[in-house]
Amino acid sequence: MKILKAAVIGVGGISHEHITAYQKNPNVELYAFCDINEERLYQKAEKYGVAKERCFTDKDEMLAALPEIDIVSVTTWNSAHAECTIAALNAGKDVICEKPMAMNAEEARRMKEAADKNGRLLQIGFVRRYGNDCKVVKDFIDAGSFGDIYYAKATYLRRNGNPGGWFGDKSRSGGGPLIDLGVHVIDLVRYLLGKPQPVSVYGATFQKLYNRPTVKSQKGYTAADAKQNDICDVEDLASAMIRFNNGAVLSIEASFSLNIKKPEGDIQLFGTKAGCKLDPQVEIYTEMNDYMVNVAFDDDTALSFDGLFSNEINHFVDCVLNGTECIAPAQDGIDMMRILDAVYESARTGHEVIL
Ligand SMILES: NC(=O)c1ccc[n+]([C@@H]2O[C@H](COP(=O)([O-])OP(=O)(O)OC[C@H]3O[C@@H](n4cnc5c(N)ncnc54)[C@H](O)[C@@H]3O)[C@@H](O)[C@H]2O)c1
Numbered sequence: 001m002k003i004l005k006a007a008v009i010g011v012g013g014i015s016h017e018h019i020t021a022y023q024k025n026p027n028v029e030l031y032a033f034c035d036i037n038e039e040r041l042y043q044k045a046e047k048y049g050v051a052k053e054r055c056f057t058d059k060d061e062m063l064a065a066l067p068e069i070d071i072v073s074v075t076t077w078n079s080a081h082a083e084c085t086i087a088a089l090n091a092g093k094d095v096i097c098e099k100p101m102a103m104n105a106e107e108a109r110r111m112k113e114a115a116d117k118n119g120r121l122l123q124i125g126f127v128r129r130y131g132n133d134c135k136v137v138k139d140f141i142d143a144g145s146f147g148d149i150y151y152a153k154a155t156y157l158r159r160n161g162n163p164g165g166w167f168g169d170k171s172r173s174g175g176g177p178l179i180d181l182g183v184h185v186i187d188l189v190r191y192l193l194g195k196p197q198p199v200s201v202y203g204a205t206f207q208k209l210y211n212r213p214t215v216k217s218q219k220g221y222t223a224a225d226a227k228q229n230d231i232c233d234v235e236d237l238a239s240a241m242i243r244f245n246n247g248a249v250l251s252i253e254a255s256f257s258l259n260i261k262k263p264e265g266d267i268q269l270f271g272t273k274a275g276c277k278l279d280p281q282v283e284i285y286t287e288m289n290d291y292m293v294n295v296a297f298d299d300d301t302a303l304s305f306d307g308l309f310s311n312e313i314n315h316f317v318d319c320v321l322n323g324t325e326c327i328a329p330a331q332d333g334i335d336m337m338r339i340l341d342a343v344y345e346s347a348r349t350g351h352e353v354i355l
Contacts, residue, residue: 010076021313101333124333130311147273154185162211165223176234182254196244203343205235
């Protein structure tokens, strides 16, 4: 079988997951790196054993110099996703681009157009679709155990968790916790619900606590380039109600900074036959013989990060090599960006946005 040559554009924090997943895949050769930060570029090249002559600070130079590259991971900050992805697609590569797909739906549409025009795959990094918890819940949904799922709640709340660096800089991130964290849980719910289309959105965002620069407690996650006086012009809390074309409604909350006791991440689905909660373990709530019963699993169903990104990258490689249907295609990224755009628009105007 052909061995795919993989390039990674943007070798910061999350690229580690793509890189090590490529290294573990027998059908892939980790081949080239690109990053505008030269120091980081060569440090990562040494760490992961990529030859110096296959390291570039400019994506276009890399794509021109190494036409043998087959696949590309785009793991830059959000504002560079569109330009890097489109350049790689136009150079004839298949691409996996990290979430969020882009800064907005308009950019996302242009990325898909480039994929279609060049007949290449564009997969979006909706990594939670590959989680063990997702699989368990999806098995029950597919078997009809939940009946009609008509309401869902998803939260991804940090107390002191603005990572700084580009995450707080709207010109590079496109927004705060909604586009960074909310995207994961909105996508997971939408995927579990069978990818219904959004029809209306009501959203609110708040910028009250900023990035808590004077708070002494450790942040959970700090950007590689974070500094004390980083710009912070993104929301610190977002909340939204999203209505889908199958009648289901999702309520979502995401924060970087919030006066909450401890960070919270949770997804709950409510159906006519049963409901469930995904965190910390999957539990199902239903009726049996006219009693309310709670179903727990014998197996550990907590989301495991062990192998999560490998599952995603292996799927990407399988799609490219074998033509397997992609479970996270570009259209899903566009649909997500339409939702996120609508939340920000609704928050700006104070009114519901009809999609
Ligand atoms: N799937 C997940 O769970 C997950 C987790 C973290 C981050 N992410 C996503 O991954 C992306 C990167 O996040 P990160 O935490 O690794 O950030 P990071 O700052 O650690 O890394 C980003 C890198 O991209 C480089 N870069 C920026 N513009 C570039 C360009 N035009 N060409 C080449 N390199 C460029 C930067 O120099 C930096 O090294 C973001 O889109 C983020 O939302 C996803």
